[in-house]
Amino acid sequence: MDHIFFEKMLFYGYHGAFPEENKLGQRFQIDLKLFLSLQEAGCTDDLTLTVDYGKVYETVQQIVEGAPFKLVEKLAEEIATRLLSRYPLDEVVVRVTKPDPPIPGYYQSVGVEIRRGKQ
Template sequence: MDKVFFHEMMFYAYHGVYPEESRLGQRFTVDLELGLDLRPAAESDDLAKTVNYQAVYETVRSTVEGKPVKLVETLAERVIEQLFAKFPVEYAWVRITKPDPPIPGHYRAVGVEMRRERNRRDE
């Protein structure tokens, strides 16, 4: 399976359990990998036969910067759901990182990773 990837997309949003997260917001980074057959695009040099990077970015941006949630797990699932709804990918892997989490202790970053495969029975 071929893949298209995005590394360290940066957003500012208001997700989190702690009151200061929803009041002040924080940075989030998103890494993304989308699995699909890239041969048709490579052979034809046709953007319509792959995923448009800008459209993927805008989908992720609107989801991450959209309605706040408490859990990064919920946010990651929403990103994947939107990607499956808009793009013909076989799987999506996403990592969402909070680079500066407001939790006691010294952390460089925390976050989640999820990988989901498209369920063809649901189409």
């Protein structure tokens, strides 16, 4: 199926299970795959037949930079739910990455990836 993708959108948010994450905040990287038919938009060159990238970015930005969640799983679910309800998507893949997680040991990043469809 056709899809639109967003890679490495970076935002600063206050999500996390530890109090210092909620107080100090951290960077979050968001990657998306938005599944929908792009054929009609591609044939007609009509923006109304696809998804406005700027509006999708703003939607994700509002969520990540908004009210904090304890879990990145909840953050990913909120992004998926909001995108599926606002845009003509069949399915969405949301990947949330914490580039510098505050956990013992060396990790370049940790995160979650979820795939959700219209119900």
